Amino acid sequence: RKEVEQDPGPFNVPEGATVAFNCTYSNSASQSFFWYRQDCRKEPKLLMSVYSSGNEDGRFTAQLNRASQYISLLIRDSKLSDSATYLCSRGAGSYQLTFGKGTKLSVIP
Amino acid sequence: DADVTQTPRNRITKTGKRIMLECSQTKGHDRMYWYRQDPGLGLRLIYYSFDVKDINKGEISDGYSVSRQAQAKFSLSLESAIPNQTALYFCATSGAGNQPQHFGDGTRLSIL
Numbered sequence: 444r445k446e447v448e449q450d451p452g453p454f455n456v457p458e459g460a461t462v463a464f465n466c467t468y469s470n471s472a473s474q475s476f477f478w479y480r481q482d483c484r485k486e487p488k489l490l491m492s493v494y495s496s497g498n499e500d501g502r503f504t505a506q507l508n509r510a511s512q513y514i515s516l517l518i519r520d521s522k523l524s525d526s527a528t529y530l531c532s533r534g535a536g537s538y539q540l541t542f543g544k545g546t547k548l549s550v551i552p
Numbered sequence: 553d554a555d556v557t558q559t560p561r562n563r564i565t566k567t568g569k570r571i572m573l574e575c576s577q578t579k580g581h582d583r584m585y586w587y588r589q590d591p592g593l594g595l596r597l598i599y600y601s602f603d604v605k606d607i608n609k610g611e612i613s614d615g616y617s618v619s620r621q622a623q624a625k626f627s628l629s630l631e632s633a634i635p636n637q638t639a640l641y642f643c644a645t646s647g648a649g650n651q652p653q654h655f656g657d658g659t660r661l662s663i664l
Contacts (some may be wrong), residue, residue, distance in 0.1 A: 475650035544594035
């Protein structure tokens with residue numbers, strides 16, 4: 444099992460829909476998790492950090508389930524501008540080195 | 553100005569050439585990283601450095617070398633470039649502990 448796994452998608456959703464992605468991890472020692480957004484051929488940009496059970500920022504909610512070893516990202520009221528690839532990353536101990544391959548989201552008018 | 557700056561942004565070169573990609577940062581972070589990204593393969597770690605005197609191999613270090621010239625500078629070299637090193641390269645930095653990484657704009661490298 445890879446350290447961090449994501450459903451590559453694509454997730455095609457209509458504007459205004461709610462969509463959720465999961466990211467599973469195999470190392471139970473992981474202490475921190477991050478969601479990044481990456482537009483085509485651009486750099487990943489930090490979207491949210493998750494250090495405990497979850498985090499919420501406007502339309503975006505991240506939740507951590509340590510028992511089942513996954514984190515989720517929920518996007519409410521999807522906008523066209525949310526179309527991107529979403530990467531999750533885990534940290535363990537003193538560094539964060541493991542990224543998932545990303546989930547592609549397309550929000551359709 | 554960007555906090556993490558990569559140069560060049562684009563480079564086309566020939567097989568066998570030596571290439572250096574440079575990264576500088578103004579975030580004051582001790583930790584710096586080099587990744588490459590290929591379609592379908594995600595981000596793969598090449599080298600990372602936790603401070604000026606610390607260099608560590610990542611997942612795919614073969615064919616690459618790095619130099620940490622100062623806290624703010626971390627360069628990646630391809631001693632003899634080959635076509636399968638064609639990729640998008642990212643430099644990233646982070647603070648100590650469980651902090652997120654901050655990425656540069658990337659260098660698009662094509663080796664013919």
